[in-house]
Amino acid sequence: MLPAKRRARIIELLRTEHAASLRDMAEALDSSLSTVRRDVEYLCETGLLQRTHGGALLEPTALKTLEPTPEIASAIASAEKQAIGRRAAAMIQPGQTVIFDSGTTTAAAAVSARERNVPFTAVTNDLTIGSVLSGNAAIHTTVTGGYVRPGSATLLGAGAMQTLTRLRADIAFIGTHALTQEALSDTSIELAEIKSTILRAADRVVLLADSGKFFSTSFCTFGRLVDVHLIITDNKLPPEHAAAIRALGIPLEIVESAPVGLRGVA
Amino acid sequence: MLPAKRRARIIELLRTEHAASLRDMAEALDSSLSTVRRDVEYLCETGLLQRTHGGALLEPTALKTLEPTPEIASAIASAEKQAIGRRAAAMIQPGQTVIFDSGTTTAAAAVSARERNVPFTAVTNDLTIGSVLSGNAAIHTTVTGGYVRPGSATLLGAGAMQTLTRLRADIAFIGTHALTQEALSDTSIELAEIKSTILRAADRVVLLADSGKFFSTSFCTFGRLVDVHLIITDNKLPPEHAAAIRALGIPLEIVESAPVGLRGVA
DNA sequence: AAGATGTTCCAAAAAATTCCAAAAAGAATC
DNA sequence: GATTCTTTTTGGAATTTTTTGGAACATCTT
Secondary structure (H helix, E strand, O other), X not given: OOHHHHHHHHHHHHHHHOEEEHHHHHHHHOOOHHHHHXXXXXXXXXXXXXXXXXXXXXXXXXXXXXXXXXHHHXXXXXXXXXXXXXXXXXXXXXXXXXXXOOOHHHHHHHHHHHHHOOOEEEEEOEHHHHHHXXXXXXXXXXXXXXXXXXXXXXXXXXXHHHHHHOOOEEXXXXXXXXXXXXXXXXXXXXXXXXXXXXXXXXXXXXXXXXXXXEOOOOOEEEEEHHHOXXXXXXXXXXXXXXXXXXXXXXXXXXXXXXXXXXXXXX | OOHHHHHHHHHHHHHHHOEEEHHXXXXXXOOOHHHHHHHHHHHHHOOOEEEEOOEEEEOHHHHHHXXXXXXXXXXXXXXXXXXXXHHHHOOOOOOOEEEEOOOHHHHHHHHHHHHHOOOEEEEEOEHXXXXXXXXXXXXXXXXXXXXXXXOOOEEEOXXXXXXXXXXXXXXXXXXXXXXXXXXXXXXXXXXXXXXXXXXXXXXXXXXXXXXXXXXXXXXXXXXXXXXXXXXXXXXXXXXXXXXXXHHOOOOEEEEOOOOOOOOOOO
């Protein structure tokens, strides 16, 4: 079984059981105790699980959020996204207003931001991110309204636009489905509308994109790359791509994605 | 059994029993006196329990405020709420518009509604419920905007009100923190505002309340009991309470909750 | 004073941690 | 495409830590 799948199944298991011992999990997944232990440890670091002696509980916020797809859990759990998210969260200054665009990479940023314990105001159009941020009392979280597309946690439509158009933020963390030297693009018109509104609402636009997003295009363009003030990506980006971006005069920050399994405690 | 789970069960036990001796607890949980003693000691330190000679009581504030300490949160998704939710979800007709108030019982209704696969339009001010409902493509889900109170999934404030005041729904599933023969009440003014708006927006108001909510009061009143068209509760409601409600002419439906399997104390 | 309850220890059991070698997966080479 | 080599993942053993149940003794309640 794939590690990612195993982890997703752990989440799934916890969602129905609410709590489980490592021994039960190991048996249910038909793998060894050591492996399950490592998986649980990993999921704890991403903030999805809470460890207890002998087992684990689903983190209360995750209990709420993770309903739609276990895949989201494993998506956030990617080491690259975590590293990008951590770097992004480090930029937040006390008292600032920050927009979190919908997406898994921005969700990883939200997870890190929650752990930092810095007081700030957050605005998001993502149910997952809203839940994550509400876990820290120092963060004043606002969620845009809107309708939810089945299978996603993204808020779309007039309700979402209404909130975002009336807003001025210090930073916007934005995700994208694809980007080239010219443009940012995503998969639907509604998504593009929201994202371009976010771009206009923030003084400083920070694009969070893992290296897989570079130099591909998607259906709908929502902004120009030169309008982005900083790009954060992971160290799997080929040097020639990095050079191409930097040649445009756009600051590009490359974060080291930690070797997966271990990490002291941080 | 997991230590965390054992502690959650102690709370659960105290919640229904109001007080219990260490010996009874030990027997109910099938563990030794020493262990239970240590658990109770731990829960006392966290301020959830109050020790007495030979036993323990639930701290009065904890009883009312329902603070979802991580360990306890898992115990809350009780069989009663699921049964109530199932019954509520069965009422939804294809094509209707349904408001889901924020709360754990209404969330249980959302879970059942998602499984039913009936096409309808849902509106909610709860991030959890939004996530749950978005899992079924037949359901058109709208989430109100608003800010999120830390530690909860509830959307509050002007953003939420805006959506709800402009709405007409066929059914509203509403939760409450407490209810008497006269009034429904909850813990904060903002919550009360939202709930009373929901009451006005729906043709048919269905109150989902587990038996523990009856005949107690909370800080803020948000509506009269006679304005409710149907109450769904569980079979632990004392008959005299049920009679008192029915005497007001309010339909009261009592659902059977599956036996949990942890009753060991008279 | 007597019975029950609380304390303070201790040894057994369960779980966590740390390590290591085998297996699997990827990358690079021919 | 097969092959080596490297890296990652996995399962397990030895060791340390935590938890558990109980025994001996102190203390409270009646």
